[in-house]
Amino acid sequence: MAAESTTATDEERPGPTDDAIDVGRGLDALDTPTEQRTPLWKRFLTGVVPPIVAVVLFVVVWQILWASAIWPEFKLPSPEAVFGTIGQDFAEGRAFDIIWTSISRAVLGFLLAVVVATPLGLLVATVPLVRSAIGPILTGLQSLPSVAWVPAAVLWFGLTDATIYFVVLMGAVPSIANGLVSGIDQVPPLLPRVGFAMGASRSQSARLIMLPAALPGFLGGLKQGWAFSWRSLMAAEIIATSPSLGFGLGAYLNEGQSLSDMPSVMAAILLILIVGIGVELLFFRPAELRVLRARGLATGP
Amino acid sequence: MTATLERHAPEPRTGPPALDVRGVSKVFGTGQDAVVALDGVDLSVAPGEFVCLLGASGCGKSTLLNLVAGLDRPTSGTVETTSARPAVMFQEAALLPWLDAGRNVELPLRLAGIGRAQRRERAQELLALVRLEGQADKRPHELSGGMRQRVALARALAAATGLGGEGKSREEAGVLLMDEPFGALDAITRDVLQAELLRVWEATGTTVLFVTHDVRESVRLAERVVLLSSRPGRVVREWATSTDTDAEELHGDITGELREVISAHGR
Ligand SMILES: Nc1ncnc2c1ncn2[C@@H]1O[C@H](COP(=O)(O)OP(=O)(O)O)[C@@H](O)[C@H]1O
Numbered sequence: 232m233a234a235e236s237t238t239a240t241d242e243e244r245p246g247p248t249d250d251a252i253d254v255g256r257g258l259d260a261l262d263t264p265t266e267q268r269t270p271l272w273k274r275f276l277t278g279v280v281p282p283i284v285a286v287v288l289f290v291v292v293w294q295i296l297w298a299s300a301i302w303p304e305f306k307l308p309s310p311e312a313v314f315g316t317i318g319q320d321f322a323e324g325r326a327f328d329i330i331w332t333s334i335s336r337a338v339l340g341f342l343l344a345v346v347v348a349t350p351l352g353l354l355v356a357t358v359p360l361v362r363s364a365i366g367p368i369l370t371g372l373q374s375l376p377s378v379a380w381v382p383a384a385v386l387w388f389g390l391t392d393a394t395i396y397f398v399v400l401m402g403a404v405p406s407i408a409n410g411l412v413s414g415i416d417q418v419p420p421l422l423p424r425v426g427f428a429m430g431a432s433r434s435q436s437a438r439l440i441m442l443p444a445a446l447p448g449f450l451g452g453l454k455q456g457w458a459f460s461w462r463s464l465m466a467a468e469i470i471a472t473s474p475s476l477g478f479g480l481g482a483y484l485n486e487g488q489s490l491s492d493m494p495s496v497m498a499a500i501l502l503i504l505i506v507g508i509g510v511e512l513l514f515f516r517p518a519e520l521r522v523l524r525a526r527g528l529a530t531g532p
Numbered sequence: 533m534t535a536t537l538e539r540h541a542p543e544p545r546t547g548p549p550a551l552d553v554r555g556v557s558k559v560f561g562t563g564q565d566a567v568v569a570l571d572g573v574d575l576s577v578a579p580g581e582f583v584c585l586l587g588a589s590g591c592g593k594s595t596l597l598n599l600v601a602g603l604d605r606p607t608s609g610t611v612e613t614t615s616a617r618p619a620v621m622f623q624e625a626a627l628l629p630w631l632d633a634g635r636n637v638e639l640p641l642r643l644a645g646i647g648r649a650q651r652r653e654r655a656q657e658l659l660a661l662v663r664l665e666g667q668a669d670k671r672p673h674e675l676s677g678g679m680r681q682r683v684a685l686a687r688a689l690a691a692a693t694g695l696g697g698e699g700k701s702r703e704e705a706g707v708l709l710m711d712e713p714f715g716a717l718d719a720i721t722r723d724v725l726q727a728e729l730l731r732v733w734e735a736t737g738t739t740v741l742f743v744t745h746d747v748r749e750s751v752r753l754a755e756r757v758v759l760l761s762s763r764p765g766r767v768v769r770e771w772a773t774s775t776d777t778d779a780e781e782l783h784g785d786i787t788g789e790l791r792e793v794i795s796a797h798g799r
């Protein structure tokens with residue numbers, strides 16, 4: 232009780248009565264937004280179960296179609312044959328080499344793209360002249376399928392890794408740069424104003440206010456940039472095949488086609504799909520969710 | 533029955549004004565489209581004084597506040613402030629959504645290069661001052677509108693007073709510029725926050741220039757109400773309030789004059 236008695240001076244201070252303080256406390260309690268966390272089992276039930284059911288259904292339909300023998304075996308192999316091919320490739324260790332070849336290229340290409348696209352995006356977003364000059368080009372490039380660059384790249388760089396990375400860069404850089412630009416554009420103008428009023432220098436404002444505020448848009452651009460990196464890489468690997476380029480998933484797919492080996496073709500498609508989605512689910516989705524949740528922007532589970 | 537104001541008698545104010553606006557004009561645009569937002573405005577606010585700037589919507593209140601805040605430059609005239617940088621508060625709390633309440637309050641101190649431990653302590657102190665003790669680790673989206681505006685007030689106080697401390701003179705207690713800070717809140721919350729602001733003002737001795745279009749709010753808060761006319765904005769009249777002022781009568785007076793100023797535009 233001794234500690235409490237020091238608050239007696241409060242009564243001498245001018246200010247609201249106890250009554251008003253209670254009203255204030257009550258308002259705080261009533262108006263505070265409550266966040267509803269869905270329990271884990273419910274999130275599992277609504278988030279994980281439906282896609283699994285869909286995949287199982289897909290395989291069942293596939294199996295039925297195969298069993299009904301509408302198409303010849305070399306056009307529609309059985310699920311068993313396809314999964315068998317994948318299993319065998321893993322058992323032999325070949326699958327790891329193929330996947331590693333592609334993933335390491337995609338990741339390196341993606342990182343290169345980030346290094347190129349970030350300053351580019353910053354320039355476009357902050358310098359009006361640069362924006363009007365290359366902003367539209369950047370947006371246009373985003374809708375150009377990067378496979379269109381493969382012939383040019385082969386002529387310029389020959390069948391080397393440079394060709395592959397060039398195509399990946401052309402695919403990913405516009406998405407990442409545009410993501411950063413739209414992230415910066417969406418920062419409420421009041422934030423930098425408040426920062427300036429509090430005495431922020433230009434560099435402090437960029438570092439402590441603009442960049443963190445633009446992070447959700449930038450992350451969206453990174454996620455899309457990854458998807459484009461992966462797609463562009465596959466396009467490049469399928470078209471530009473050569474022993475000097477190593478043997479990735481695209482080359483594996485291409486080999487399947489030239490051998491008329493349908494189970495290998497479908498196995499390659501499945502692996503390409505799984506790697507692409509897997510990286511997004513393992514890295515980009517959690518990062519995005521974390522950032523959005525910290526700002527109270529996350530929707531859904 | 534007369535409703536007198538709830539405030540305590542102010543100490544006599546001495547020394548140079550905390551902010552001094554001399555013959556300030558502001559014109560937006562040029563030629564035919566030019567809008568004269570302010571025309572020859574004089575306004576001087578004493579250290580520790582609470583002044584309300586009252587006027588119809590679009591009369592140039594925000595423009596004047598931005599000039600005083602240094603966010604914009606006057607077309608002519610001078611703005612002088614004794615404190616290095618007045619702090620500003622807007623209708624929206626404008627908190628950084630990725631920082632918790634404590635770090636938002638710390639931000640101006642961080643920008644001023646003050647070390648981690650010191651600014652932490654100061655942020656705790658200021659949050660307690662606005663009755664948000666123990667809420668330092670809440671993010672803005674976890675707080676109600678009124679609580680967010682109190683965090684913004686604590687942050688503005690951090691910007692205006694730095695590390696604060698005992699025994700500081702009125703000049704060092706900082707200048708707070710507020711642009712309709714409670715305009716977006718519901719009536720009950722606004723009422724509570726007005727009382728809180730008065731309490732904080734009396735506890736800190738900060739100079740306050742408060743913009744509003746609400747006559748009742750200005751009468752309740754200010755020691756001096758300054759009425760601005762519209763297009764161009766000029767100071768029309770001032771009213772001083774004191775502890776024995778009849779609030780209802782003053783409210784009637786000011787409302788009458790404000791209606792007069794507004795209807796002059798309809799003729
Ligand atoms: N940046 C600007 N460009 C052009 N006109 C402006 C600008 N800012 C304000 N004005 C004009 O100046 C006048 C005063 O605006 P403002 O200070 O925002 O009024 P208040 O805050 O009193 O409602 C208005 O007529 C408004 O249209």
Ligand SMILES: [Mg+2]
Nearest residue numbers: 593594595711
């Ligand atoms: Mg305004």
